[in-house]
Amino acid sequence: LYFPWGAVPMFPRSLAEGPFSLGSSSSSSGSHRQQQQQECCAFSVCASLNDDGSLGEVVSLGPSTIQVEHRLTYDEVDADLGLGPGMCQHEQLQHIYEAARLRRAWRVSRGCIDIDLPETQLKVEQEQLDALRPAVSCTKLSQWESAARLMVAEMMILAGEAVGSLGAARGLPLPYRGQEAPQLPPQEVLDALPEGPCKGYALRRCMTRSVIETSPVRHASLALDAYVQFTSPIRRYSDILAHFNLKAHLRGEPLPFSAAAISAITATAGESARELGRAENEVTKYWAAEYLRQHREQSWTGCVLGWFRPEMQLAAVTLEELGLESIVKVEFPVLPGDRLLLRLADVGVSSGYYRLYVQDRAVSGGSSGAAEPLDSDQVLQPGAHEGPEGVGAVEDELQDGVEHALLSLEGELQSELQQQVTEQELQQRGIKAARPDDGSDALSVASEAADGANAAGLKPNSGSSLAWRAVATAAVSVVAQPDSSSSCSSSSSSMGDQMLSSESPMGSFSSREG
Numbered sequence: 001l002y003f004p005w006g007a008v009p010m011f012p013r014s015l016a017e018g019p020f021s022l023g024s025s026s027s028s029s030g031s032h033r034q035q036q037q038q039e040c041c042a043f044s045v046c047a048s049l050n051d052d053g054s055l056g057e058v059v060s061l062g063p064s065t066i067q068v069e070h071r072l073t074y075d076e077v078d079a080d081l082g083l084g085p086g087m088c089q090h091e092q093l094q095h096i097y098e099a100a101r102l103r104r105a106w107r108v109s110r111g112c113i114d115i116d117l118p119e120t121q122l123k124v125e126q127e128q129l130d131a132l133r134p135a136v137s138c139t140k141l142s143q144w145e146s147a148a149r150l151m152v153a154e155m156m157i158l159a160g161e162a163v164g165s166l167g168a169a170r171g172l173p174l175p176y177r178g179q180e181a182p183q184l185p186p187q188e189v190l191d192a193l194p195e196g197p198c199k200g201y202a203l204r205r206c207m208t209r210s211v212i213e214t215s216p217v218r219h220a221s222l223a224l225d226a227y228v229q230f231t232s233p234i235r236r237y238s239d240i241l242a243h244f245n246l247k248a249h250l251r252g253e254p255l256p257f258s259a260a261a262i263s264a265i266t267a268t269a270g271e272s273a274r275e276l277g278r279a280e281n282e283v284t285k286y287w288a289a290e291y292l293r294q295h296r297e298q299s300w301t302g303c304v305l306g307w308f309r310p311e312m313q314l315a316a317v318t319l320e321e322l323g324l325e326s327i328v329k330v331e332f333p334v335l336p337g338d339r340l341l342l343r344l345a346d347v348g349v350s351s352g353y354y355r356l357y358v359q360d361r362a363v364s365g366g367s368s369g370a371a372e373p374l375d376s377d378q379v380l381q382p383g384a385h386e387g388p389e390g391v392g393a394v395e396d397e398l399q400d401g402v403e404h405a406l407l408s409l410e411g412e413l414q415s416e417l418q419q420q421v422t423e424q425e426l427q428q429r430g431i432k433a434a435r436p437d438d439g440s441d442a443l444s445v446a447s448e449a450a451d452g453a454n455a456a457g458l459k460p461n462s463g464s465s466l467a468w469r470a471v472a473t474a475a476v477s478v479v480a481q482p483d484s485s486s487s488c489s490s491s492s493s494s495m496g497d498q499m500l501s502s503e504s505p506m507g508s509f510s511s512r513e514g
Helices: 029-036 074-081 091-109 147-170 187-191 197-204 237-251 259-294 398-409 411-428 441-455 465-480 485-499
Strands: 039-049 055-067 119-124 136-141 176-179 210-213 300-309 314-319 325-329 339-348 353-361
Touching (some): 039 147, 055 147, 055 237, 074 147, 091 147, 119 259, 136 259, 147 237, 197 300, 237 259, 300 325, 314 339, 325 353
Antiparallel strands (some): 039 055, 119 136, 176 210, 300 314, 314 325
């Protein structure tokens, strides 16, 4: 699990940061240098490349020991590679970077699909977690703007192809990762989009989910015929399975995991990984909302990625300074690549909810500010080019995140509906509904209960709106009628029946948890 304040390793921390690591977890500079000189256990993949960048011969593959001589950050490597050939302080890095560029060019020639969208890195120190105004940093990251990140990514992909190719040649059951070819928009539609995030957004909406099979399967996005994720055995369980089987094969021993066992384990581990991914997503939204709350008066430049729901005037945007992606309502014609000035309209940190509104146009990035809206043939309609599974996302939690952003736009409407339901319930009980300016504790409890439902994943959509409203209704009933145990019990029971059918990111949200 990766959180803004640190990581929770899959293995016990004493192992993950000790004998399983590459010796980079010391606290002082002296011990740090001493630890880096120790030999560390590893698994090395050595391969040659053909002139076109394709995989040549797998020279060697197996357990090894290495000695860490230098530990560099991405920024340090970017600065070093930026000096150019012959000037780079670490000559080996320059050679690896050139090989990475050759590899990427080869994969592009085979039709690989790169999703060029920025990511957001949120950071908060552990000791700041309980502060009233925690110091939160929000930084935009882009793999395609960083030579170091490109180099690491390509070398990891190369290792995965080498292991996959060896497994395919020897008929080894391994967790091969694949992906069906997406149904892309017409080439003229893609060509009309600006390069970068706009085209990346259009491509992402077409992607199908990846799958894990026990025999080689083509990975369309990577443009590889056989691929095994292999480079992270201390943080991905499927990588451990690959290590166990491959090492047993290299030693001439029976394989510990059959194809059937791998399928069963990866299915279970995959569901757990999706749950953890949703947990990470909820935490990220919480701290993104907190960051925006602290910068409430600031205006942000948003780049229009494309229409999310054109019939509702909803467009997807990315905040260029932060890398955050959101959905905003735009009531005038825009094209992908146009820039908008955005401000925070509403925020609810406890539920990770924030809503932005358009102040005005900013300086246009790739099209005229007076451009006419795209017609129905040009707009990338939601689902029009999605793959066979009907999922417009590479990762499983992407659709959940986008839908949450859409629902955030409807916060004011849901608040009004919640008030109406509350008033009707109170009127049936003969109690006058409290208004916000009455200073009523009942509405405060209702608001907190509703925020708790949002945090647990009960979003006010068609599947859970009744349960979401019932939280507020039951909370008001409890406060308004503290002496009526029977009515409170009835409300809680009804609420629980509805909640049990609602799925949250961390599982079912039960009446007891409510």
